[in-house]
Amino acid sequence: MIVDNSNGCFKYAFEMGRPSLAKPRLGSAQAKTRQQLIAAAAAVFAEVGFRAATVRAICDRAGANIAAINYHFGDKGKLYLEVLRFTQEEALEKYPTNLGLKADAPPELRLKAFIRSFLFRIFDEGPIAWHGKLMSREMIEPTAALDALVAEKIRPQAQQLSSIIRELLGPSATLRQSRLCGMSVVSQCLFYHHCRPVVSRLFPDQKFTRNDIENLAEHIASFSIAAIKQLAKNQ
Amino acid sequence: MIVDNSNGCFKYAFEMGRPSLAKPRLGSAQAKTRQQLIAAAAAVFAEVGFRAATVRAICDRAGANIAAINYHFGDKGKLYLEVLRFTQEEALEKYPTNLGLKADAPPELRLKAFIRSFLFRIFDEGPIAWHGKLMSREMIEPTAALDALVAEKIRPQAQQLSSIIRELLGPSATLRQSRLCGMSVVSQCLFYHHCRPVVSRLFPDQKFTRNDIENLAEHIASFSIAAIKQLAKNQ
Amino acid sequence: MIVDNSNGCFKYAFEMGRPSLAKPRLGSAQAKTRQQLIAAAAAVFAEVGFRAATVRAICDRAGANIAAINYHFGDKGKLYLEVLRFTQEEALEKYPTNLGLKADAPPELRLKAFIRSFLFRIFDEGPIAWHGKLMSREMIEPTAALDALVAEKIRPQAQQLSSIIRELLGPSATLRQSRLCGMSVVSQCLFYHHCRPVVSRLFPDQKFTRNDIENLAEHIASFSIAAIKQLAKNQ
Amino acid sequence: MIVDNSNGCFKYAFEMGRPSLAKPRLGSAQAKTRQQLIAAAAAVFAEVGFRAATVRAICDRAGANIAAINYHFGDKGKLYLEVLRFTQEEALEKYPTNLGLKADAPPELRLKAFIRSFLFRIFDEGPIAWHGKLMSREMIEPTAALDALVAEKIRPQAQQLSSIIRELLGPSATLRQSRLCGMSVVSQCLFYHHCRPVVSRLFPDQKFTRNDIENLAEHIASFSIAAIKQLAKNQ
DNA sequence: AATGAATGAGCCTTCATTCAT
DNA sequence: GATGAATGAAGGCTCATTCAT
Numbered sequence: 001m002i003v004d005n006s007n008g009c010f011k012y013a014f015e016m017g018r019p020s021l022a023k024p025r026l027g028s029a030q031a032k033t034r035q036q037l038i039a040a041a042a043a044v045f046a047e048v049g050f051r052a053a054t055v056r057a058i059c060d061r062a063g064a065n066i067a068a069i070n071y072h073f074g075d076k077g078k079l080y081l082e083v084l085r086f087t088q089e090e091a092l093e094k095y096p097t098n099l100g101l102k103a104d105a106p107p108e109l110r111l112k113a114f115i116r117s118f119l120f121r122i123f124d125e126g127p128i129a130w131h132g133k134l135m136s137r138e139m140i141e142p143t144a145a146l147d148a149l150v151a152e153k154i155r156p157q158a159q160q161l162s163s164i165i166r167e168l169l170g171p172s173a174t175l176r177q178s179r180l181c182g183m184s185v186v187s188q189c190l191f192y193h194h195c196r197p198v199v200s201r202l203f204p205d206q207k208f209t210r211n212d213i214e215n216l217a218e219h220i221a222s223f224s225i226a227a228i229k230q231l232a233k234n235q
Numbered sequence: 236m237i238v239d240n241s242n243g244c245f246k247y248a249f250e251m252g253r254p255s256l257a258k259p260r261l262g263s264a265q266a267k268t269r270q271q272l273i274a275a276a277a278a279v280f281a282e283v284g285f286r287a288a289t290v291r292a293i294c295d296r297a298g299a300n301i302a303a304i305n306y307h308f309g310d311k312g313k314l315y316l317e318v319l320r321f322t323q324e325e326a327l328e329k330y331p332t333n334l335g336l337k338a339d340a341p342p343e344l345r346l347k348a349f350i351r352s353f354l355f356r357i358f359d360e361g362p363i364a365w366h367g368k369l370m371s372r373e374m375i376e377p378t379a380a381l382d383a384l385v386a387e388k389i390r391p392q393a394q395q396l397s398s399i400i401r402e403l404l405g406p407s408a409t410l411r412q413s414r415l416c417g418m419s420v421v422s423q424c425l426f427y428h429h430c431r432p433v434v435s436r437l438f439p440d441q442k443f444t445r446n447d448i449e450n451l452a453e454h455i456a457s458f459s460i461a462a463i464k465q466l467a468k469n470q
Numbered sequence: 471m472i473v474d475n476s477n478g479c480f481k482y483a484f485e486m487g488r489p490s491l492a493k494p495r496l497g498s499a500q501a502k503t504r505q506q507l508i509a510a511a512a513a514v515f516a517e518v519g520f521r522a523a524t525v526r527a528i529c530d531r532a533g534a535n536i537a538a539i540n541y542h543f544g545d546k547g548k549l550y551l552e553v554l555r556f557t558q559e560e561a562l563e564k565y566p567t568n569l570g571l572k573a574d575a576p577p578e579l580r581l582k583a584f585i586r587s588f589l590f591r592i593f594d595e596g597p598i599a600w601h602g603k604l605m606s607r608e609m610i611e612p613t614a615a616l617d618a619l620v621a622e623k624i625r626p627q628a629q630q631l632s633s634i635i636r637e638l639l640g641p642s643a644t645l646r647q648s649r650l651c652g653m654s655v656v657s658q659c660l661f662y663h664h665c666r667p668v669v670s671r672l673f674p675d676q677k678f679t680r681n682d683i684e685n686l687a688e689h690i691a692s693f694s695i696a697a698i699k700q701l702a703k704n705q
Numbered sequence: 706m707i708v709d710n711s712n713g714c715f716k717y718a719f720e721m722g723r724p725s726l727a728k729p730r731l732g733s734a735q736a737k738t739r740q741q742l743i744a745a746a747a748a749v750f751a752e753v754g755f756r757a758a759t760v761r762a763i764c765d766r767a768g769a770n771i772a773a774i775n776y777h778f779g780d781k782g783k784l785y786l787e788v789l790r791f792t793q794e795e796a797l798e799k800y801p802t803n804l805g806l807k808a809d810a811p812p813e814l815r816l817k818a819f820i821r822s823f824l825f826r827i828f829d830e831g832p833i834a835w836h837g838k839l840m841s842r843e844m845i846e847p848t849a850a851l852d853a854l855v856a857e858k859i860r861p862q863a864q865q866l867s868s869i870i871r872e873l874l875g876p877s878a879t880l881r882q883s884r885l886c887g888m889s890v891v892s893q894c895l896f897y898h899h900c901r902p903v904v905s906r907l908f909p910d911q912k913f914t915r916n917d918i919e920n921l922a923e924h925i926a927s928f929s930i931a932a933i934k935q936l937a938k939n940q
Numbered sequence: 941a942a943t944g945a946a947t948g949a950g951c952c953t954t955c956a957t958t959c960a961t
Numbered sequence: 962g963a964t965g966a967a968t969g970a971a972g973g974c975t976c977a978t979t980c981a982t
């Protein structure tokens with residue numbers, strides 16, 4: 001309710017105030033607490049989701065005071081956004097989409113690399129895995145963070161994939177076709193991650209060791225390349 | 236994990252003299268309230284998730300008393316299980332997996348029918364769609380309901396798909412191969428549903444009208460059939 | 471922050487929900503708690519102001535649960551509005567502005583009655599006095615409640631006073647003149663209440679017993695009538 | 706009651722080695738920050754009141770560190786006292802009560818001058834106005850500062866007014882009578898300031914430009930002089 | 941059988957204050 | 962001397978659940 005309409009000065013408190021809410025200064029004492037909060041939050045958010053995660057749980061895990069999130073990030077929501085950005089960057093740093101391949105490598109190899117990198121990224125353990133879980137949650141209840149993420153991180157990847165597929169499809173392929181094929185490729189990768197609970201129940205022997213993932217990558221790559229080349233012929 | 240590990244509502248209390256906690260008596264006024272609660276809960280759970288759904292919102296939407304959920308189902312968690320069972324039955328009733336095709340139709344047609352049926356089911360509106368959303372949530376935080384669901388509903392579908400694919404792959408195909416191909420097919424269907432928030436942001440012009448879905452089915456079917464036939468040759 | 475943009479159903483919870491948030495049903499069990507909350511809140515708000523008043527303090531004083539305010543009134547602000555309305559009504563009921571005088575009594579008598587009633591109202595003790603304190607606070611930090619109060623309660627009183635004064639001023643008086651005279655009258659009454667801390671320090675022998683108030687009324691009435699009549703002559 | 710009884714900040718801690726908690730050294734960098742803090746605090750306190758004012762808002766506005774208030778004044782409450790003293794001195798310096806009139810001018814003129822000076826003072830803008838707002842707050846929750854204020858500043862003004870009125874009332878007037886008349890005069894001035902929220906709502910066309918204030922002064926003066934002279938006759 | 945007023949634990953957030961640097 | 966990161970108590974509010982009726 002608006003009973004308290006007399007706070008024309010709160011804009012000061014909210015807009016200025018915290019010294020480094022915008023950018024962390026690396027190396028400072030502040031940055032350490034910030035990092036610990038982000039790491040703790042990533043784990044907690046991944047485990048129980050945004051809503052169910054309590055600031056208390058996060059701060060406890062980070063060894064910080066209950067008010068630390070407010071101080072460093074403004075509120076729980078802004079921390080969440082920060083976490084999403086952070087884990088995305090960690091994941092892409094550890095598993096770049098090209099896996100070290102040259103840009104002029106044959107498209108088949110580059111597609112395979114893309115698929116392997118994608119799978120390794122979402123099946124990693126620890127901090128990297130959190131990002132996958134967070135993204136899954138975003139799919140169900142998108143937050144404001146998703147827009148930024150799509151623009152900054154996901155679209156570039158989509159374009160990279162698209163260009164590989166256009167090479168495979170040949171010059172006469174339509175944009176729509178390459179787009180659909182791109183999604184067919186990505187969908188196969190995501191499936192094992194997203195539907196893991198069902199996959200595990202249907203095929204209890206399916207594990208996700210490094211070797212299993214290599215095999216999955218092999219299948220997805222050959223399945224997709226076969227399909228794409230065939231589609232290229234039929235045009 | 237069970238639905239939500241953060242509040243002690245899962246006491247499995249088979250307690251006290253609640254009248255019809257076990258089975259609804261159809262036709263009674265009680266059964267009517269029960270049905271209305273399930274329908275309302277399905278909508279609300281699908282919209283905002285288990286945790287964010289409030290018993291008040293559900294009861295209001297159902298035109299029932301605030302205490303009705305505890306009275307009829309014991310607690311919010313048990314209502315959720317009931318909802319999951321209900322929506323899944325509705326969905327399979329409306330869109331059977333074979334879409335009326337004969338069992339001896341050519342495998343290409345049967346695969347296409349399977350894909351179309353799958354897509355229509357997850358892109359339906361209203362009660363049917365709720366099931367898809369609830370299942371997405373199950374993927375992230377599986378509840379006890381999932382085991383029953385996989386055994387009763389999902390495995391039969393998986394086997395049906397597998398048999399179609401084995402026909403396409405030919406007699407020399409391994410079980411592993413047909414399983415992987417099955418998942419490649421299903422994954423492409425699920426992707427558009429599950430990753431819709433990202434798809435919509437990447438390609439704002441992508442809609443999901445009946446016609447769009449037909450086009451998707453066409454792409455997924457031809458992509459998959461092309462891949463499978465090629466794999467069959469390479470064996 | 472808007473992370474949680476998925477709660478399209480909360481409008482239900484907020485807008486329906488509480489059964490009798492709009493009107494208390496007198497005599498019901500609910501009404502009793504409501505009344506106790508309002509009484510307790512009036513005392514606490516008057517003592518420490520809206521902001522400093524805590525819902526805990528109010529509920530404790532009312533012998534109610536911490537959540538009672540939310541349940542019965544929605545939030546602290548709505549309770550405040552209710553309190554303001556309630557005390558205003560109590561005050562006007564106990565001391566009606568005409569103090570039982572006939573409408574055709576001589577204007578001098580009616581002005582004196584208005585003044586006495588005004589003074590008695592603001593110098594009453596207990597629940598009636600709270601209203602005066604609350605109004606003083608409203609003067610400093612007006613809340614949304616003030617608009618309603620002016621429209622519903624204060625303007626009618628102002629008009630009543632104005633009509634008395636117009637009678638005293640005679641037919642040739644301007645609207646502006648009667649308005650200014652009205653404010654001169656009211657201001658003298660309010661002063662003793664509002665500036666009591668200063669008056670008490672300047673003139674420690676000034677008390678506010680019933681007799682003192684009668685004397686004040688006598689002075690204010692004769693001062694004002696003398697002035698008004700003189701102004702009437704000078705026109 | 707002291708400013709605010711709801712947080713234990715009034716420990717009267719004459720503690721530790723803070724450098725200049727007792728007296729500011731003029732000219733030092735320290736004194737500058739002190740002054741900026743007082744000015745900022747005056748504005749913020751006047752705007753939103755003691756409780757709603759946050760130390761962060763004040764320090765931000767003063768361009769000082771969040772810890773500056775504790776450092777320079779001990780705590781928020783002591784800063785408030787400092788602010789009250791400061792603003793009162795500013796106000797009386799700018800608008801002396803006699804407005805430059807000779808002491809032997811006719812009492813009617815001197816009364817009018819008193820009234821005009823009073824009105825200009827309370828309707829001033831900026832730092833001077835803050836004092837009026839703070840005084841209003843003092844009326845509701847007097848602090849220790851009020852005693853000093855009454856003794857040093859208000860009583861002299863009251864006596865000045867009283868002597869003017871005694872001249873108007875004539876030699877046979879009682880002390881009580883002149884006192885009451887004095888309060889009648891002052892009350893009319895204060896009313897427009899103190900009840901401005903109600904006045905503005907009742908009469909939206911009432912503004913408080915310099916010209917409006919002159920008109921108000923004219924009315925209050927003639928109203929009061931008419932009354933006083935009449936009372937003088939009736940003795 | 942069904943209601944709805946009442947409960948109390950718990951959540952996020954705010955804020956004056958402190959203390960190591 | 963001055964800073965600002967960190968603190969912890971406390972506030973308003975929400976919500977599933979209970980229980981007297």
